[in-house]
Amino acid sequence: MLxxxxxxxxxxxxxxxxxCVGLGLAAPVAVLISQGIEAAPSTExxxxxxxxxxxxxxxxxxxxxxxLLLAVxxxxxxxxxxxxxxxxWLISLFAVPLGLPPLVAALGLIEIWGRNGIANKGLSVLxxxxxxxxxxxxxxxxxxxxxxxxxxxxxxxxxLERLPPEYWKTAANLGMNGFSLFRLVEWPAxxxxxxxxxxxxxxxxxxxxxxxxVLGGGPAATTLEVAIYxxxxxxxxxxxxxxxxxxxxxxxxxxxxxLRLFSVPTEEGQTSGGGTSRPDVRGGLHVLLDAVLxxxxxxxxxxxxxxxxxxxxxxxxxxxxxDTLFWRAAVTSLSIGIAAATLSVLIASLLVRGRYSAGNRPxxxxxxxxxxLSGAAGSLTLLVPPVVLGAGWFLMFGGTxxxxxxxxxVIVLVNALMALPFVMRVIxxxxxxxxxxxxxxxxxxxxxxxxxLRQIDIRAMLPALATGFVFAVALSLGDLGAIxxxxxxxxxxxxxxxxxxxxxxxxxxxxxxxxxxxxITMGLMVLADRLGNRQRSEER
Amino acid sequence: MxxxxxxxxxxxxxxxxxxxxxxxxxxxxxxxxxxxxxxGAGKSTxxxxxxxxxxxxxxxxxxxxxxxTRLAPSERGVSMVFQDNxxxxxxxxxxxxxxxxxxxxxxxxxxxxxxxxxxDRVGLGGFGKRxxxxxxxxxxxxxxxxxxxxxxxxxxxxxxxxDGLGPGLAADMLDLMLEIxxxxxxxxxxVTHDPDEASAAADQILFIARGRIAADxxxxxxxxxxxxxxxxxxxxxxxxxxxxxxx
Numbered sequence: 033m034l035x036x037x038x039x040x041x042x043x044x045x046x047x048x049x050x051x052c053v054g055l056g057l058a059a060p061v062a063v064l065i066s067q068g069i070e071a072a073p074s075t076e077x078x079x080x081x082x083x084x085x086x087x088x089x090x091x092x093x094x095x096x097x098x099x100l101l102l103a104v105x106x107x108x109x110x111x112x113x114x115x116x117x118x119x120x121w122l123i124s125l126f127a128v129p130l131g132l133p134p135l136v137a138a139l140g141l142i143e144i145w146g147r148n149g150i151a152n153k154g155l156s157v158l159x160x161x162x163x164x165x166x167x168x169x170x171x172x173x174x175x176x177x178x179x180x181x182x183x184x185x186x187x188x189x190x191x192l193e194r195l196p197p198e199y200w201k202t203a204a205n206l207g208m209n210g211f212s213l214f215r216l217v218e219w220p221a222x223x224x225x226x227x228x229x230x231x232x233x234x235x236x237x238x239x240x241x242x243x244x245x246v247l248g249g250g251p252a253a254t255t256l257e258v259a260i261y262x263x264x265x266x267x268x269x270x271x272x273x274x275x276x277x278x279x280x281x282x283x284x285x286x287x288x289x290x291l292r293l294f295s296v297p298t299e300e301g302q303t304s305g306g307g308t309s310r311p312d313v314r315g316g317l318h319v320l321l322d323a324v325l326x327x328x329x330x331x332x333x334x335x336x337x338x339x340x341x342x343x344x345x346x347x348x349x350x351x352x353x354x355d356t357l358f359w360r361a362a363v364t365s366l367s368i369g370i371a372a373a374t375l376s377v378l379i380a381s382l383l384v385r386g387r388y389s390a391g392n393r394p395x396x397x398x399x400x401x402x403x404x405l406s407g408a409a410g411s412l413t414l415l416v417p418p419v420v421l422g423a424g425w426f427l428m429f430g431g432t433x434x435x436x437x438x439x440x441x442v443i444v445l446v447n448a449l450m451a452l453p454f455v456m457r458v459i460x461x462x463x464x465x466x467x468x469x470x471x472x473x474x475x476x477x478x479x480x481x482x483x484x485l486r487q488i489d490i491r492a493m494l495p496a497l498a499t500g501f502v503f504a505v506a507l508s509l510g511d512l513g514a515i516x517x518x519x520x521x522x523x524x525x526x527x528x529x530x531x532x533x534x535x536x537x538x539x540x541x542x543x544x545x546x547x548x549x550x551x552i553t554m555g556l557m558v559l560a561d562r563l564g565n566r567q568r569s570e571e572r
Numbered sequence: 573m574x575x576x577x578x579x580x581x582x583x584x585x586x587x588x589x590x591x592x593x594x595x596x597x598x599x600x601x602x603x604x605x606x607x608x609x610x611x612g613a614g615k616s617t618x619x620x621x622x623x624x625x626x627x628x629x630x631x632x633x634x635x636x637x638x639x640x641t642r643l644a645p646s647e648r649g650v651s652m653v654f655q656d657n658x659x660x661x662x663x664x665x666x667x668x669x670x671x672x673x674x675x676x677x678x679x680x681x682x683x684x685x686x687x688x689x690x691x692d693r694v695g696l697g698g699f700g701k702r703x704x705x706x707x708x709x710x711x712x713x714x715x716x717x718x719x720x721x722x723x724x725x726x727x728x729x730x731x732x733x734x735d736g737l738g739p740g741l742a743a744d745m746l747d748l749m750l751e752i753x754x755x756x757x758x759x760x761x762x763v764t765h766d767p768d769e770a771s772a773a774a775d776q777i778l779f780i781a782r783g784r785i786a787a788d789x790x791x792x793x794x795x796x797x798x799x800x801x802x803x804x805x806x807x808x809x810x811x812x813x814x815x816x817x818x819x
Binding site: 196201208 | 623625645646647650654676
């Protein structure tokens with residue numbers, strides 16, 4: 033509940049935040065469009081564009097298929113075994129890849145699946161001649177499954193755990209098991225989550241930049257995003273970058289419209305450790321099968337992380353930490369991260385407040401637009417991937433990378449917009465909650481305006497604001513998308529430094545850096561998670 | 573013919589410490605037993621042991637002369653009706669009942685006509701294509717009874733099935749259950765917390781307190797007894813203690 037003056041402020045704030053998001057998105061897109069009019073594709077370019085688009089769709093489709101194909105049985109196995117030592121830990125571990133900087137994960141994956149990795153050594157012991165290649169399509173698929181299999185499991189598992197315990201008892205009583213149980217009970221329960229997860233995974237894979245950049249290798253395995261980057265940074269072919277951007281945005285638009293058909297499971301839900309017992313589950317061989325499946329899932333997800341840890345620790349860390357370049361990169365990264373997070377939390381707060389205020393008086397068309405746009409602002413930033421956004425700004429600056437302030441501002445803006453959907457998702461429920469709980473009381477006490485913001489609203493939402501902030505810092509720290517376009521001798525971030533070390537085959541340095549970068553972001557993610565839990569327990 | 577007990581618990585033990593339970597009792601075929609006791613006393617534990625959802629740490633459970641202690645729930649010859657969620661919400665009524673005949677739903681025309689007959693029997697003829705959510709709570713429990721009816725298992729286990737239906741409806745459902753029981757010839761164990769329901773339906777009472785059988789007696793006149801402190805404490809807080817469902 034807000035007073036009339038507070039409503040005015042909230043709506044003004046909402047509109048200005050929208051304006052900011054709109055400009056951040058519209059300016060680069062406008063530049064892309066104005067340049068695109070001049071760049072009509074030639075036939076030769078047409079085949080190139082077609083090939084890139086086809087590969088983007090192919091790898092995203094295959095990645096999605098493989099992730100889901102493995103996630104469904106794994107989620108079933110986990111649901112069948114509600115109690116085993118380390119279960120809660122395993123499910124927490126499955127949340128890690130999502131927060132891991134892609135570049136760090138790529139390094140770990142190379143350690144495991146690369147030419148000299150454990151997987152290939154194992155295969156050669158088994159007598160396979162040609163080693164499995166981490167570069168090209170197979171590498172991209174492995175990396176995408178590494179990121180998205182755990183995500184899909186975490187999205188699907190709650191749908192099974194939410195089923196009432198009587199279902200499993202009835203299934204046991206009636207003697208349903210195996211395929212009948214899957215067909216008649218489990219699949220109907222997870223169908224929606226699985227479809228939503230598939231759409232989300234496809235979206236993530238279709239816009240994946242870093243993994244394809246590092247593992248893609250060669251023109252045969254290049255996606256739209258990487259091709260945009262190459263067109264701008266190497267070939268300086270803005271026309272091609274513009275056309276690629278159009279295709280990319282068109283593609284994400286189609287996928288997003290498709291996603292709206294399903295409700296994407298936004299909540300990963302409480303994955304209770306050892307809730308419902310499963311009297312329908314048999315022992316014996318079935319235990320072994322589930323154990324093998326869960327064990328394989330664990331090894332697949334954990335191995336690259338352990339590899340990052342092991343190879344990072346064997347690097348010359350003291351020398352790395354003594355390097356001024358490292359500290360310069362760290363300070364730059366952190367500054368960008370803090371600036372981006374501040375901007376993101378500010379925009380998100382204004383949008384959330386504006387949306388709340390606008391939703392308060394149904395019937396007004398203008399307010400409905402405000403509410404709708406504020407809600408959509410989050411997804412809109414997903415529509416235009418960071419590399420595309422960066423490409424627009426890059427062209428606006430005429431491609432000069434020598435400047436300092438303008439590129440930095442763009443990197444901050446792009447990172448802030450990137451984090452916006454996640455930050456909003458954290459802040460919105462906390463805001464709704466404090467409004468429900470304290471709104472009437474505050475107004476009745478005459479505690480309004482700035483005083484109320486300071487004393488009540490911000491305090492009540494502090495854990496949520498902090499969660500969003502820390503999460504945004506972590507996300508920005510690990511990002512290579514925006515910096516890849518603007519990185520130079522003058523602007524060096526940690527991921528950019530890591531990428532350069534990788535490119536110049538300074539493998540040991542890269543391993544050490546990856547450990548440091550991964551450690552920092554993981555630490556921040558854990559912190560964000562803790563803060564988020566505190567908020568949730570306060571809301572209860 | 574020597575009468576083999578339809579239900580036999582021989583020194584059945586479950587759990588340890590304060591939460592432990594130990595039960596010994598026998599029931600003749602065709603009897604109806606009401607299980608009463610305070611929340612958390614172990615009523616549902618007893619039922620879940622009989623159904624096979626829990627495995628005892630010691631002792632033996634016999635159903636109709638067969639040792640079922642190690643058998644899976646579906647191999648024990650029991651049907652079960654819970655308080656809630658008896659029906660799979662995403663499957664229509666006919667399918668929910670049909671699953672009682674074959675868990676993989678491979679049903680021929682005679683089987684489906686059995687299903688329709690069961691629906692008629694519980695007064696829900698023509699409801700087959702509806703989804704559970706479109707039915708009232710009482711109607712959903714009728715469907716659950718219809719499924720028990722088509723299964724024709726010799727033991728029927730009821731876990732507070734008529735709780736929350738309101739007194740009139742609960743009484744109707746109780747009558748329907750007793751009719752179906754008679755037609756199937758099943759032996760009934762029924763957890764309830766309503767002394768009236770117990771008196772109306774059961775010939776025997778099992779009164780459970782702290783994981784033990786505190787009394788095993790005929791239903792007639794049971795609630796007038798003054799020699800059971802646990803029973804007095806249970807009834808003392810108001811003869812109809814609602815809520816505190818046993819899970």
